[in-house]
Amino acid sequence: MLVSLPIVIWGFMPQRSIMQRVIVNSPALHNQTVVVEIDTPRLMRLGESSRLQVSITLDKKDSATNFGGGVPVSLETGPGATRSSTVLSRARFELARLPVTPTGELIEIFSHGAPSVFIWRLNAVELGEFPGRIWLYIQPQPAVQNNEDLKPSEPLTIRVVSILGLRLEFIKLIGVVGIALGVLLLGDLLLGLLVKARQRVR
Helix, strand or coil: CCCHHHHHHHHHCCCCEEEEEEEEEEHHHCCEEEEEEEEEECCEECCCEEEEEEEEEEEEECCCCCCCCCCCCCEEECCCCCCCCEEEEEEEEEECCCCEECCCCEEEEEECCECEEEEEEEECCCCEEEEEEEEEEEEEHHHCCCCCCCECCCCEEEEEECCCCCCHHHHHHHHHHHHHHHHHHHHHHHHHHHHHHHHHHC
């Protein structure tokens, strides 16, 4: 039971994520502040599903600020961009060896106060650390026909862990069964002690 309890806690504990934010001042968009937030799983357990989310927001004209510090994203703006009420954003996420959905390029049109959000589902089918890249590109809506390629990001890493190489559903099952057996054994032990105590009293 002492072993099963930590296993159950590890198997059922909520996923934790890492939020990274990069803020850039884009001259191509007339110094509009572009905020990119990246929400990634801190780690994934074998057999688990999770998600990676990228949110792009346009703020008002502001001074140039960059809190990126190695955040794995490269933001590019289309040539000849001007201030526009709507903006086209394109994104793609690639991850080595782990299944990611949806695949290919995603497209969103957004405006001030309404962020562009991209979400990918990740499946931890094997153990290890897996490098990935995010491509992002934004441009004003009138320039939708621009065919410039998306620019690659710096690499990011998704880490998958396990106990004894077992998938998460087996870890949960082993933990629950172990606790159930521990409770039964402990109950029998307590019952035996209670019977002996009553016999001594008599």
